[in-house]
Amino acid sequence: EAQVTQNPRYLITVTGKKxxxxxxxxxxxxxxxxxxxxxxxxxxxxxxxxxVEVTDKGDVPEGYKVSRKEKRNFPLILESPSPNQTSLYFCxxxxxxxxxxxxxxxxxxxxxxxx
Amino acid sequence: xxxxxLHLPTLSVQEGxxxxxNCAYSNxxxxxxxxxxxxxxxxxxxxxxxxxxxxxxxxQRVTVLLNKTVKHLSLQIAATQPGDxxxxxxxxxxxxxxxxxxxxxxxxxxxx
Numbered sequence: 001e002a003q004v005t006q007n008p009r010y011l012i013t014v015t016g017k018k019x020x021x022x023x024x025x026x027x028x029x030x031x032x033x034x035x036x037x038x039x040x041x042x043x044x045x046x047x048x049x050x051x052v053e054v055t056d057k058g059d060v061p062e063g064y065k066v067s068r069k070e071k072r073n074f075p076l077i078l079e080s081p082s083p084n085q086t087s088l089y090f091c092x093x094x095x096x097x098x099x100x101x102x103x104x105x106x107x108x109x110x111x112x113x114x115x
Numbered sequence: 116x117x118x119x120x121l122h123l124p125t126l127s128v129q130e131g132x133x134x135x136x137n138c139a140y141s142n143x144x145x146x147x148x149x150x151x152x153x154x155x156x157x158x159x160x161x162x163x164x165x166x167x168x169x170x171x172x173x174x175q176r177v178t179v180l181l182n183k184t185v186k187h188l189s190l191q192i193a194a195t196q197p198g199d200x201x202x203x204x205x206x207x208x209x210x211x212x213x214x215x216x217x218x219x220x221x222x223x224x225x226x227x
Contacts, residue, residue: 004158031214033214035217040219041219042204042217042218042219042220043159043204043217045214048214090158090159092158097213097214103149103151103161103164103206103215104215105161106158106159106160107158108156108157108158109156109157109158
């Protein structure tokens with residue numbers, strides 16, 4: 001089944017403890033992206049990647065890192081999480097960033113709580 | 116860039132009614148739009164798309180209308196069912212080389 005898989009689905013952590021949220025897609029998509037979703041603010045883009053070894057900042061990149069060493073994986077790294085990073089996170093992928101034909105495919109989300 | 120917004124945060128309808136969810140955009144160069152549905156606890160899912168050279172596109176029980184003059188698009192859901200209860204997002208692409216920008220979402224509540 002074609003899908004975007006995120007892990008974990010739920011995570012509670014403490015301030016300052018490094019964490020990684022994994023994202024993997026099995027559709028050979030070139031484009032991958034991370035979003036956070038907060039009440040009243042909608043989906044905000046954190047980072048995106050047009051292809052392997054190519055990453056760019058989105059609208060809210062502060063406090064996050066990403067890497068794209070291989071096509072299928074795009075992990076989101078929080079080096080020193082803070083409570084304001086408590087949010088619902090989504091990974092998305094597409095054949096290309098321009099999204100023509102069916103837009104982006106989203107993962108099921110990771111709900112992160114930083115205490 | 117692209118600014119995409121929705122007119123109403125919540126829309127409540129009765130089962131069997133037709134629902135209309137609206138979206139405005141700011142970039143007149145936007146050339147591609149998508150409507151997504153997000154059910155509770157899930158990621159957004161593609162519903163229907165429309166390119167800027169069209170003003171209407173129909174799917175199964177859904178129709179998207181695009182009015183480029185006033186930079187507005189709408190999603191119409193016919194014979195709304197309880198399973199249609201979800202948050203609906205519009206997304207727009209600013210140009211052929213840019214990525215999608217998402218609106219904040221409208222929650223559709225369908226009561227039996």
